[in-house]
Amino acid sequence: MKEALANCNSCLNENCFIKKHLHLEQMKSYIEKKHSFICKKAHQFIIEGAPIQGLYFIYKGKVKTVKTGINGREQIVRFTKEGDTVGFRGFGTSKRYLIGAYALEDTVLCNFSNEIMLEILHTVPEFTFDLMLFYADELNKSENNIRKIAHMNVRERVIDTLLYIHRKFGQTNGMIDLELSRKEIADFAGTTEEQVTRMISSLKKEALIKTVGKKIGLLAIPKLQSEIIEHKYI
Missing domain, CATH: 2.60.120.10 (Jelly Rolls)
Known part of the structure; x- marks a missing residue:
């Protein structure tokens, strides 16, 4: 320091x-x-x-x-x-x-x-x-997050995390302004690094996100939001 x-x-x-x-x-x-x-x-x-x-x-x-x-x-x-x-x-x-x-x-x-x-x-x-x-x-916020995560599956947790960091930090040149490892995403989403890697690969194949190294960009925010709308994202 x-x-x-x-x-x-x-x-x-x-x-x-x-x-x-x-x-x-x-x-x-x-x-x-x-x-x-x-x-x-x-x-x-x-x-x-x-x-x-x-x-x-x-x-x-x-x-x-x-x-x-x-x-x-x-x-x-x-x-x-x-x-x-x-x-x-x-x-x-x-x-x-x-x-x-x-x-x-x-x-x-x-x-x-x-x-x-x-x-x-x-x-x-x-x-x-x-x-x-x-x-x-x-x-x-903490109480709401506990209730929300308890009812989300792994895919929904990963999507919810990506939307959260997008809201918090925004995007520049199509990429979220925060570089996180897959482990860090897993540690926030309450899942494993392996599951996060699989989910990100799946979301890329569906053209919902893109990646450049550790950076992630959201390509279809409304579609991602619709997947977790039942958990009162909006």
Whole structure:
């Protein structure tokens, strides 16, 4: 990890919690106390079970968060990008991180320590209220995903994952702006690398997707959506 300059005042991430509240006079002193750094691709900056060191806000880059599942296998629980918050699971209720986090590309991160975050929560009511709504929304998403995955077959899980990363990161030149291995797709979809490889091959033969190396492009989004519409994708 290397030190990096990430200026909150010139930040373009309008959905970042810190950026959203910069108009408040109380926030001005807190942004001067943050720590920012570069985390290189594939490096881990949060270790599951390690003592909580505050919250991370992505200034630039992409991150995956993971949780250890059955037989010690890491399950990907979330993908995040510029403006997203990382490390909030367990914050305020636990002394240790409930997830791990890795940079999917060279990523600039802003970190606010436990002490600073708790001070913000005690002194900036608008920030605290918005964070409460964020937690409620994340809980609702998690519950919906659990119910959805429980009723999906392998093909539907893979399609749902591809549509999710497409919505999250978009496409450039016909390819999703996130390079994932087949194992990473499997770890998010809750299946095996072998099954993901077979499903991707099948979807390619049906001209629903295309691949270039690890990158995947969606060619027929409405058709893919129609396959999982009964699970309330729309």
